[in-house]
Amino acid sequence: MPKAPFERIVAQHGRTVLRVCRALLDPTDADDAWAETFLAALRAYPDLPAGANVQAWLVTIAHRKAIDVIRARGRRAVPVAEAPDAISAIGNPSEPADELWAAVRALPDRQRHAVAYHHVAGLPHRDVAQILGGTPEAARRAAADGIRALRRTLAQQEEIPT
């Protein structure tokens, strides 16, 4: 099958990749990861096999780029006396300060990844397992645990009077 212009790949998958990046990183870092993901994908695009699952390919790249961003942030990190609130809207003021996405970001790594790639990106558990390692069943469990934890977090937030 002939290869589509890369612009069409961005148009088809740009929104989903942005949501995946937001599920993994705070808004400013998510923007960086989105740009890095598509730049890396653009470079590698001529070598992508015909008929490959483009969505899974992009999510795999986003997964690696998000890890890079987190590592880079770790190196930059300065110890603070008090941990900042988990749910914060730091970042570009135009980004929605969204409790749901902040709650996803607060999940343990494996649950966060499984939720991001299965529920946000829509990949089957089999593809998620390929990205994360482990079995499809383990990926399914991590996604289910993640959703349960999210419901708990969001329910607790609703109980807190504002």
Next chain:
Amino acid sequence: MNGPVHELTAELASDRPEDGAILRRLHQRLATAAGLQGVLDVTYRTLDTPVGSLLLAGTPVGLVRIAFAEQGHDRVLDDLAQRVGPRILADARALDTVVRELEEYFAGTRRRFDLPLDHRLISGFRAVVLAQLPRIDYGHTASYAQVAQAAGNPGAVRAVGSACGANPLPIVVPCHRVVRSDGSPGGYAGGPAAKKVLLALESAAGSAAGSAAGSAAGSAAGSAAGSAAGSAAESAANPAAESAAESVTGG
């Protein structure tokens, strides 16, 4: 019990309208970075003109393709992906010299284009034909038969028509100045109406500005004509086959 879970997962999976502006900004950032790092095969944008929306596509070498809306911009981009490379991005800030010169042309203040061109989509006898076209002065026309003669193959009138129809750089390489022997405009990749608009534009701007510039350009082109005829004969060794192989696009 399942209701809230379903709502939650649906929200995780759904696009948000407010992301449109963010994505446009990120797209521009991607296009700029990709351009600077030299990882693009083709950059493109569109321009609204009196002959409709034009697709303008460039490579690192130069302008490689101009296409009319009638030709289907998506189809043209698919073709570029196959023939040039699939690393293609839109960039609203790219090709600004091309845009400026085209705007001047449509304003009637520009007679010649001074742009780096990438000729990789043109080959064989078509290249010989298209090389003749800049010699037709602004505001003037030549017949398909005259161009066939100038290209060194008087019998290849049909091939001239299809070379013009397949011109990857219309307007800049002025195939609109090639008309039928009876003076009627003939076919055009952008549609016959577009051809009339371009000829009328040049006719109006040309008569307003006088003929001094036209005759100077004419003599410069004349001196180059001899050398082109030689290469025309080589490339057109088998004009009948060339002609038969052409698609019936019309010039």
